[in-house]
Every structure is written in C-alpha cells, then in structure tokens.
Amino acid sequence: MRYLACLGIGLFVGLLCALMAIGLMRPRDTYPRATMNVMKHTLGTARTAATGGCAGNETRLRLLGLLAGDLEPAFRSGADDDRIFARYAQSLRARIAEAAAAEACPVQAAALTAVENACEDCHRDYR
Numbered sequence: 001m002r003y004l005a006c007l008g009i010g011l012f013v014g015l016l017c018a019l020m021a022i023g024l025m026r027p028r029d030t031y032p033r034a035t036m037n038v039m040k041h042t043l044g045t046a047r048t049a050a051t052g053g054c055a056g057n058e059t060r061l062r063l064l065g066l067l068a069g070d071l072e073p074a075f076r077s078g079a080d081d082d083r084i085f086a087r088y089a090q091s092l093r094a095r096i097a098e099a100a101a102a103e104a105c106p107v108q109a110a111a112l113t114a115v116e117n118a119c120e121d122c123h124r125d126y127r
Helices: 002-025 030-051 057-069 083-101 105-126
Strands: none
Touching: 030 057, 030 105, 057 083, 083 105
C-alpha cells in the first residue's frame, strides 16, 4: 500500500512538472514584441536618414504609421480597453503624422525626436 501511495504521488508531481514545463516553453507575447522591434528599427533608420538627406523616409514613416495603427489590438490586455494606453497611442500617431508632413530634413529630424519621446512616454508607464 505504501508503494502504491508513493507511485500516485510521484505521478501527480510528474504531471504538475510536465504541465509547468509545457507552459514555460509556449511562446508568449511574440506579436507585441515583434511590433515594438520593427517600430524601433524603422524609427532608427528614419532618424539616420533624416540626418543624411531624408532619402526613403516616406516609406519608413508610412510603415511607422501603419504599425502605430495596430498598437491597441497588439497590446490588448483583456476585455477592457485601457484609455491611458489609447491616449499614448494616439499621441504617437499624431507625432508620426507631423514627421510625415515635415518638408525639410531638419524639421523632420526634430519631428522624429518627438516620435521617439512619445515612445518613451508610453514605455515609462508600460514597460
């Protein structure tokens, strides 16, 4: 009887460990992390291009705008919508639109700094 109880306890503990291992190996939050990585890379290349003639920044800023449009669905944390996060996302979209509307490279570089500041404002509260 003692061996049967030890076997049952061993099977139960083994099952719990297997379930925890499966949970740890499951990929989590890949879409939000990928969105942030692409936005970071695109913003970096746009800032570099803004210091050297703004070549190709229209495409980069359009991509940033498209990615910023998907922030709320990518970071939805449940059934309720986060109004503060939505305000940060709207601010980011407005800064990206200002950068896209900038004609001269120095103005665009300053606008891209504002975009980076809008990113940092959100990261300060949500990272």
